[in-house]
Amino acid sequence: MSGSIPILDGHNDTLTRVCPPDEQPRHAFLRRDTKGHIDLPRAHEGNLAGGFFAVFVEGEDKSERRMVTANDGTQVEALCPEPVERDLARTQLESVLRQMAELFNEADGAIRLVRTVQDIEGCLADEVIACILHYEGVEMLREDLSDLESEYHRGLRSLGPVWSRSNAFAHGVPFGFPCTPDIGPGLTEAGRELVRRCNDLGIMLDVSHLNYRGFMDLAELTTAPVVATHCGVHAICASTRNLLDDQLTIIKETNGLVGVNFHVGFLRPDGTENADTPLGVIADHLDYMVEHMGIEHVALGSDFDGAKMPDELGDCTGLPKLVDLLRDRGWSEDSLIAMAHGNWLRVLGE
Ligand code: ZN
Numbered sequence: 001m002s003g004s005i006p007i008l009d010g011h012n013d014t015l016t017r018v019c020p021p022d023e024q025p026r027h028a029f030l031r032r033d034t035k036g037h038i039d040l041p042r043a044h045e046g047n048l049a050g051g052f053f054a055v056f057v058e059g060e061d062k063s064e065r066r067m068v069t070a071n072d073g074t075q076v077e078a079l080c081p082e083p084v085e086r087d088l089a090r091t092q093l094e095s096v097l098r099q100m101a102e103l104f105n106e107a108d109g110a111i112r113l114v115r116t117v118q119d120i121e122g123c124l125a126d127e128v129i130a131c132i133l134h135y136e137g138v139e140m141l142r143e144d145l146s147d148l149e150s151e152y153h154r155g156l157r158s159l160g161p162v163w164s165r166s167n168a169f170a171h172g173v174p175f176g177f178p179c180t181p182d183i184g185p186g187l188t189e190a191g192r193e194l195v196r197r198c199n200d201l202g203i204m205l206d207v208s209h210l211n212y213r214g215f216m217d218l219a220e221l222t223t224a225p226v227v228a229t230h231c232g233v234h235a236i237c238a239s240t241r242n243l244l245d246d247q248l249t250i251i252k253e254t255n256g257l258v259g260v261n262f263h264v265g266f267l268r269p270d271g272t273e274n275a276d277t278p279l280g281v282i283a284d285h286l287d288y289m290v291e292h293m294g295i296e297h298v299a300l301g302s303d304f305d306g307a308k309m310p311d312e313l314g315d316c317t318g319l320p321k322l323v324d325l326l327r328d329r330g331w332s333e334d335s336l337i338a339m340a341h342g343n344w345l346r347v348l349g350e
Contacts, residue, residue: 230302
């Protein structure tokens with residue numbers, strides 16, 4: 001039975017890789033490729049059953065390293081991406097969604113946009129890749145949210161208010177190490193309304209990339225479980241992108257979930273982007289989360305196609321190796337199933 005458990009994954013940037021604006025590399029997803037981390041043949045080989053496919057607006061990618069002051073007064077050098085205009089974000093969103101629809105046509109039923117938990121279960125039964133549509137940062141939305149409902153109707157089921165930059169709704173964490181995620185203020189008034197409206201519509205809110213005060217505001221307001229689709233443990237790797245112990249406690253208390261991120265810079269205790277990183281470090285983050293929150297609050301959130309993977313994992317074909325490693329560490333089959341897909345189905349159901 002080695003590695004045969006289907007995996008739902010909290011985050012990938014595959015749409016950004018295979019559906020970029022003004023290019024047509026969609027075929028890269030349909031046939032086996034050596035670039036990137038996910039395509040159809042490799043997904044089947046790795047038992048990757050689907051997950052959250054992110055729409056990410058690249059903007060003009062003006063990031064700069066500069067000193068930022070955390071809320072406790074400490075200064076740290078961090079990579080700070082610049083905000084993106086709504087018109088540009090809207091244009092990029094439309095381009096990605098148009099290409100995504102064409103891609104799904106070309107895939108001839110092998111990947112499906114899912115809108116309900118029943119849809120996902122149908123995909124698992126049919127061995128069809130389940131695509132949960134996620135917006136990573138909502139720069140494309142109007143501040144009055146008059147366009148949110150139409151995004152829901154076209155398939156949006158999950159969103160992160162921010163990527164690692166500021167927008168009308170919230171403030172993302174810049175990329176810093178070692179550094180606290182407690183940088184900058186909490187949600188804006190529009191951000192608070194976004195939380196309420198997502199709760200009403202049934203759109204999952206993702207706190208990955210959100211700063212600490214934004215996380216706390218969201219956790220206080222939301223009536224849904226608090227979910228981090230692709231984060232790690234700050235106590236192991238002190239990146240701004242990872243969660244402090246009190247954040248893990250809140251996630252547990254709201255019956256939420258964390259998908260552990262495989263990016264080596266968010267995994268390694270030294271914070272370096274060194275791909276020579278053993279798979280055991282991913283297991284260390286998972287074991288820490290299980291100890292602090294319990295198995296029902298732990299999942300995977302690879303960041304495939306958006307981050308630097310450990311060489312030992314490589315791409316999504318390496319997922320069974322990770323499952324085997326956890327089994328060797330004493331994880332039961334029930335625990336493995338919960339982590340691999342059961343917990344995502346529970347949280348999405350709520
Ligand atoms: Zn991300």
